[in-house]
Every structure is written in structure tokens, then in C-alpha cells.
Amino acid sequence: MPEHFTRNTLECTAWCAKCQRDTQHRVDGGRRGPCIDPKHPVPEFSKAQMTRREKLAEEKRNSRLF
Numbered sequence: 037m038p039e040h041f042t043r044n045t046l047e048c049t050a051w052c053a054k055c056q057r058d059t060q061h062r063v064d065g066g067r068r069g070p071c072i073d074p075k076h077p078v079p080e081f082s083k084a085q086m087t088r089r090e091k092l093a094e095e096k097r098n099s100r101l102f
């Protein structure tokens with residue numbers, strides 16, 4: 037069952053799947069929020085976006101060749 041926090045709880049310790057360990061999480065309105073561990077890995081989407089951009093640039097380069 038979901039854990040309940042008092043309204044003045046701002047942080048809690050919870051398991052983070054990305055950090056693969058118990059970390060500090062923010063508590064938003066009595067619910068467990070995002071992991072706030074300083075070592076929490078940054079989202080990978082920016083890397084994926086860059087890869088996508090590179091691919092598009094490469095495709096453009098290739099289409100210019102043919």
C-alpha cells in the first residue's frame with residue numbers, strides 16, 4: 037500500500053531504480069516525488085536527441101550525395 041507522509045515531510049528515503057539503491061526523494065503533497073540524490077543519473081533523452089540529430093544530418097548529407 038502507498039506510504040503516507042505528513043504534510044511537512046519534504047524528503048524521504050526510498051528505493052531508486054536508476055540509482056539502484058535507497059536515495060533521498062522529494063515528497064510532493066504527501067507523495068513520494070523524484071529522486072534528489074546528487075548522484076542520480078541525468079535523463080538520457082538529451083543524448084538520444086543528439087543521436088537523432090546526428091542521424092538526420094547524416095541522412096541529409098547522404099541524400100545530397102545521390
Ligand SMILES: [Zn+2]
Pocket residue numbers: 052053054055059071072073075076077
Ligand atoms: Zn535516483
